[in-house]
Amino acid sequence: MIFNDQPDLEGDTLRLRGLCEDDREDLFAAASDPETWAGHPAKDRCQRAVFDPYFDMLLAAGGTLVVFDKAEGKVIGCSRYYVGPDAPGxxxxxxxxxNHRFWGGEVNLRMKQLMLDHAFVHFDRVWFHIAPDNIRSQKATMKLGAEFTSDEDLDLSGSILPWKCYQLDRQAWKRVKAERLSN
Known part of the structure; x- marks a missing residue:
């Protein structure tokens, strides 16, 4: 079975679907507040001149899903499936x-639940590569059950950069899911 890296995924509060050119303005609206990028290495991604090349890269690379908050009926962010050079299988x-208004609750967990459940139908392991100074994402990834494996210099989007590498296997995800999402 071939892995669909741009599936339509739907939960109680979120809907995810493949990114398309028509999403540019809505995704920029979600990205345009500087507070959204406060703990992120790309602090200036809230600016149109920085956001557009990022959007173009996501669109060209494929595997990107836009995230809709069903209650508000609008785009609140995105995430992407990709094959890392350190784990091609x-x-x-x-x-x-x-968008920063959706931090601190369960939005990231619910988004990742949809994506992880889809990924684990096809793969035994999922990898997360996080910038060394993005502490918020590192903590959120560990809450999913992922374990730090190594520091690596990798080319994930056109240039070699340092990354903190985390791995999550199917069994660890099942345990975390049973503990955190049993409702």
Whole structure:
């Protein structure tokens, strides 16, 4: 079975679907507040001149899903499936951002639940590559049950950069899901 890296995924509060050119303005609206990028290495991604090349890269690379908050009926961020150069037989999830108004609750967990459940139908492991100074994402990834494996210099989007590498296997995800999402 071939892995669909741009599936339509739907939960109680979120809907995810493949990114398309028509999403540019809505995704920029979600990204345009500087507070959204406060703990992120790309602090200036809220600016149109920085956002547009990022959007173009996501669109060209494929595997990107836009995230809709069903209650508000609008785009609140995105995330992406990709194959990392350090684990070509597995899948990665990253390039994620959510508008800062959706931090601190369960939105990231619910988004990743949809993506992880889909990925684990096809893969035994999912990888997360996080910038060394993005502490918020590192903590959120560990809450999913992922374990730090190494620091690596990798080319994930056109240039070699340092990354903190985390791995999540299917069994660890099942345990975390049973503990955190049993409702």
């Amino acid at each position: 597995d899948i990665g999830i990253g390039f994620t951002f959510l």
